[in-house]
Amino acid sequence: MNLSLNLSDVLFLDIETVPEIENWNQLSKETQQLFSKKTQYQRKDDISAEDFYNRAGIWAEFGKIICISVGYFVTIKDKKQLRITSFFGDDERKILTDFKILLDKHFVKKSNVLCAHNGKEFDFPFIARRMIIHQIDLPKKLNLIGKKPWEVPHIDTLELWKFGDYKHYTSLKLLTSILGIPSPKDDIDGSEVAMVYYEEKNLERIVNYCEKDTIAVAQILLRFNNQELLEEKDIVRV
Structure with a gap:
């Protein structure tokens, strides 16, 4: 497919989220009730809201962002280079503020897309x-x-792969596999992020996982345009 865009105008990104509050028992009664109502259609009849709470990070009303990883292309001596950086930590407001500063300073042109x-x-x-x-x-x-x-100003690689088929869902892991792209899911997956964050307290592991996803998205867009994939030496963490 020909997307007719300059890759240097694209900011690739991925986020990792966890429940905003670690444990169900730490929630107020009102919040417990609201979560129960919010998730009643996703839960099976035999699954309580409390048992379902480990998935709270997928809803912005009950979750928080612990990492935003971004990537952008630059050209060095006629060779594409993907630069990766991450905003992460326990202070979500700082993560979001730093991300906003990046967008407001460097990705404000009409041609820029996420x-x-x-x-x-x-x-x-x-x-x-x-x-x-x-x-x-x-x-x-x-x-x-x-x-x-x-x-x-948004590009969604899942939407591009659907080709108008709104019933079709393809995971990032599956798409990278069939396109011959190194899998970003070689350590943890999204369902394990909350455990790694709250129990292992290993934020570095989560950041590494988030950055791999961001790199994978950039690689997918290259493949969609029939361009050569990046090698490890073409990826620079800044």
């Missing part, structure tokens, strides 16, 4: 909702009010 796998359903709205919760003004690339669909 790219993620399933980003339109998860990453982009999750970031925007958490910014509103923290009373952070939305950067232009996340403020979609009044924009027509073709004006939204």
Whole structure:
């Protein structure tokens, strides 16, 4: 497929999220009730809201962001290089503020776009909702009010792979596998992030996982354009 865009205009990203509060018993009764109501359609009849709470990180109302990894292309001596950086830690407001500064300083051109796998359903709205919760003004690339669909500055590799088939879902792991891209899921997967964060307290492991996902998204876009994949030497963490 020909996406007709300059790869240097694209900011690739991935986020990792966990329940905002570690344990169900730490929630107020009201929050427990709200979570129960919010998840009643996702839970099976024999699964209680408490047992389902380990998945709370997928909802912006009950989760928080602990890492945003971003990547962008630069050209060095006619060779593409992907530069990767991450915003992470226990202070979600700082993570979001630092990410906003990056967007406001370096990705404000009309041609700039954000790219993620399933980003339109998860990453982009999750970031925007958490910014509103923290009373952070939305950067232009996340403020979609009044924009027509073709004006939204977002690329979603899952949506591109659907080719208009709205019933079709393909995970990042499956897509990288069939496209011959090194798997980003060689250590942990999304279902284990909360455990690694709260029990292992190993944020470095989560950041590494998030960065691998970001690299994978960039590689997918290269393959969609029939371009050569990056080698390890072409990836620089800054």
